[in-house]
Amino acid sequence: MTAVDPTTTGRVLEGAAMPVRPAPARRRRGRSGANDLTVRGKVVRYLVLSLAAVVTIFPFYAMVVLSLKPAAAIDFPASLLPTNLTTEAYDRVLGAGNIGTWLVNTLVYSLVSVVAVLLLASMAGYAFAKKRFPGREAMFWSFLAMVMVPYHVTLIPTFILIAQAGGLDTYWGLILPTLANAQAVFLMRQFILDLPDELFEAAKLDGASEWRIFVRIVLPLCKPILATLGTFVFLWHWNDFLWPLIIGQGTDHWTLTVGIASLQQQDVPLNMVLAGATISFVPIFASYLVAQRYFVEGVTSSGIKG
Amino acid sequence: MTATAPTSDGLTADRPPSARPPVPGKTRRIMERREARIGLLFALPAFALFLLFRFGPAIAGVALSFFDYTIGVGAEWTGVENFRRMVDDPVFWSALRVTVVMSVLIVPVSLAISTFMALMVRRSFRGSGFYRSVFFLPVVTSLVLAATVFTWVFSSNGPWSKLMGTLGFSTDSWLGSTVLVLPALAMVAIWSRFGYGMLILLARMQDLPRELEEAASIDGAGAWKRFWHIIAPQLKPTLFFLAVIETTASFQIFDLVYVMTAGGPARASYNLVFYIYDQGFKYFDLGYASALGVALFAVTLVVAVIQRYLIGRDK
Numbered sequence: 238m239t240a241v242d243p244t245t246t247g248r249v250l251e252g253a254a255m256p257v258r259p260a261p262a263r264r265r266r267g268r269s270g271a272n273d274l275t276v277r278g279k280v281v282r283y284l285v286l287s288l289a290a291v292v293t294i295f296p297f298y299a300m301v302v303l304s305l306k307p308a309a310a311i312d313f314p315a316s317l318l319p320t321n322l323t324t325e326a327y328d329r330v331l332g333a334g335n336i337g338t339w340l341v342n343t344l345v346y347s348l349v350s351v352v353a354v355l356l357l358a359s360m361a362g363y364a365f366a367k368k369r370f371p372g373r374e375a376m377f378w379s380f381l382a383m384v385m386v387p388y389h390v391t392l393i394p395t396f397i398l399i400a401q402a403g404g405l406d407t408y409w410g411l412i413l414p415t416l417a418n419a420q421a422v423f424l425m426r427q428f429i430l431d432l433p434d435e436l437f438e439a440a441k442l443d444g445a446s447e448w449r450i451f452v453r454i455v456l457p458l459c460k461p462i463l464a465t466l467g468t469f470v471f472l473w474h475w476n477d478f479l480w481p482l483i484i485g486q487g488t489d490h491w492t493l494t495v496g497i498a499s500l501q502q503q504d505v506p507l508n509m510v511l512a513g514a515t516i517s518f519v520p521i522f523a524s525y526l527v528a529q530r531y532f533v534e535g536v537t538s539s540g541i542k543g
Numbered sequence: 544m545t546a547t548a549p550t551s552d553g554l555t556a557d558r559p560p561s562a563r564p565p566v567p568g569k570t571r572r573i574m575e576r577r578e579a580r581i582g583l584l585f586a587l588p589a590f591a592l593f594l595l596f597r598f599g600p601a602i603a604g605v606a607l608s609f610f611d612y613t614i615g616v617g618a619e620w621t622g623v624e625n626f627r628r629m630v631d632d633p634v635f636w637s638a639l640r641v642t643v644v645m646s647v648l649i650v651p652v653s654l655a656i657s658t659f660m661a662l663m664v665r666r667s668f669r670g671s672g673f674y675r676s677v678f679f680l681p682v683v684t685s686l687v688l689a690a691t692v693f694t695w696v697f698s699s700n701g702p703w704s705k706l707m708g709t710l711g712f713s714t715d716s717w718l719g720s721t722v723l724v725l726p727a728l729a730m731v732a733i734w735s736r737f738g739y740g741m742l743i744l745l746a747r748m749q750d751l752p753r754e755l756e757e758a759a760s761i762d763g764a765g766a767w768k769r770f771w772h773i774i775a776p777q778l779k780p781t782l783f784f785l786a787v788i789e790t791t792a793s794f795q796i797f798d799l800v801y802v803m804t805a806g807g808p809a810r811a812s813y814n815l816v817f818y819i820y821d822q823g824f825k826y827f828d829l830g831y832a833s834a835l836g837v838a839l840f841a842v843t844l845v846v847a848v849i850q851r852y853l854i855g856r857d858k
Contacts, residue, residue, distance in 0.1 A: 285663060286674050293680065293681060296681075296692040299702075300691075357588050360588065360589065361589035367582075368578055368579070368581060368582025369582065370579040370580070376586060376590055379593075383593070383597045386601045386840070389795065389816060390604040391596070392604075392823070393604060393823050393833050394599070394600035396823070396824075398599075401614075413596070416596075419593065478686070479798070494685055494798075497691060498687050498690075498691075502802075510691050514688045514691045521685075537742055537743055
């Protein structure tokens with residue numbers, strides 16, 4: 238399903254990273270129209286974009302400000318002014334105990350999955366791209382075909398499998414099924430395919446073992462795609478909801494998304510729910526500010542978010 | 544240490560295989576066998592997981608839809624009974640209707656907004672990068688998190704209801720209305736996804752040649768005409784790709800429904816995925832839940848084919 242070239246979206250991001258990009262030399266300036274807007278056009282564009290930006294950002298702003306309000310003061314619109322702020326909601330939500338556990342669970346779920354998916358997918362990608370072995374084509378095509386099958390068809394048998402094996406309420410039960418990532422293998426294979434064989438053959442002639450070649454030569458060359466893929470896998474796991482919801486039966490085994498959803502459904506005051514939401518949002522937002530390019534490449538080259 | 548992309552010097556990279564130093568047949572066979580063994584070893588861990596958690600479950604998921612299965616009780620072959628039950632099940636038809644309506648509300652609007660925003664930010668100007676970053680932020684945000692905030696936005700004393708009141712409409716929460724709950728959910732879904740389509744379209748737009756547009760502009764074509772006759776036709780394949788992706792995503796909306804409405808009021812936002820979840824993990828009727836999963840897959844495929852026909856066909 239990957240109809241988008243990650244390098245293309247990467248270039249879009251270059252534009253995002255550097256707001257003022259020098260115009261390419263080939264850009265010929267016409268009279269007006271296609272390239273240059275009139276002053277009025279520019280003003281309209283800024284107005285429309287700013288309105289859209291306000292609408293887009295408003296929920297984030299409301300989340301943070303309302304989480305910093307005392308429980309009683311949540312009445313629109315007065316409550317949206319950043320006055321009378323207090324960390325009461327944070328104290329209470331952190332004091333209630335579980336959110337720390339959920340944060341740890343989410344971190345374990347996300348980080349272990351990233352490391353494991355990157356290792357498994359780059360090994361398999363290397364094998365599919367550079368090695369000949371019996372069954373290679375059949376294996377690869379079965380990977381590809383499964384990208385088409387929706388998640389909800391495999392969900393129930395996977396749940397039964399994990400439940401029968403005693404994996405409910407365990408980290409391995411939560412993590413293991415999500416490591417079977419066909420898109421990751423596909424992306425790695427495409428990237429490694431373009432690396433010239435000579436790089437590996439020289440090392441082989443020097444007597445380096447295959448594992449050593451993989452770790453010392455293949456992996457370092459794959460850094461850009463590993464960063465992109467790793468960001469996507471991290472984001473996917475951090476935001477994942479349905480699978481942790483059905484695997485984690487006891488509150489100690491929930492992730493942040495499951496915990497926050499349950500806060501929302503009980504009669505927990507809004508400022509506490511939003512404090513929990515803000516806690517889960519901050520790590521993603523901070524990483525987005527720093528490594529936006531990888532977020533964009535990861536999401537746009539891997540397609541659907543859950 | 545530094546990961547510079549390999550700049551293959553054309554000489555060695557393009558050397559034909561015949562130019563390699565000759566290797567004796569026996570040694571080559573040994574080497575080939577060794578290569579095959581290593582390839583297999585490297586591919587095996589990922590492939591084993593894949594068989595266990597994707598391939599196996601996909602087949603089992605289809606197979607299960609022909610069984611009556613309850614964990615702990617066991618499986619009983621019932622043939623097409625689950626599907627017969629589905630045909631007579633008013634909840635299934637209502638869930639299917641909700642799924643389709645949601646998709647109809649979301650996909651066209653989302654694509655239109657994505658296209659419009661991509662057109663607005665496609666040229667570099669002061670601040671264009673900032674706007675792009677802002678519009679993409681909801682895409683990386685958890686839907687559960689978005690749902691908690693939007694539940695407040697749509698609550699009866701939240702900003703949306705206040706806005707409706709100011710415009711002279713009822714201030715009742717949209718989430719409590721059987722008619723307005725789907726538009727409310729659709730707005731959240733669009734908010735969370737339009738930035739994705741925008742970036743995909745943006746990437747495509749930047750690859751389009753400028754000459755056509757410039758010529759049209761010199762001939763006096765206005766912005767709308769330039770878009771409709773020059774840009775839009777070239778975006779068709781990308782729009783098709785997005786339509787399929789967005790439709791699939793809208794069919795699978797779960798987090799928003801779970802947090803904001805739990806399928807209510809009166810099943811007005813109870814979609815197929817939510818029904819699968821209820822049957823599977825609340826009533827533990829896993830056979831019927833699997834049959835519903837197969838139905839969802841079938842609907843997704845049918846819609847993709849229809850979209851292919853509608854968008855792919857030439858005028």
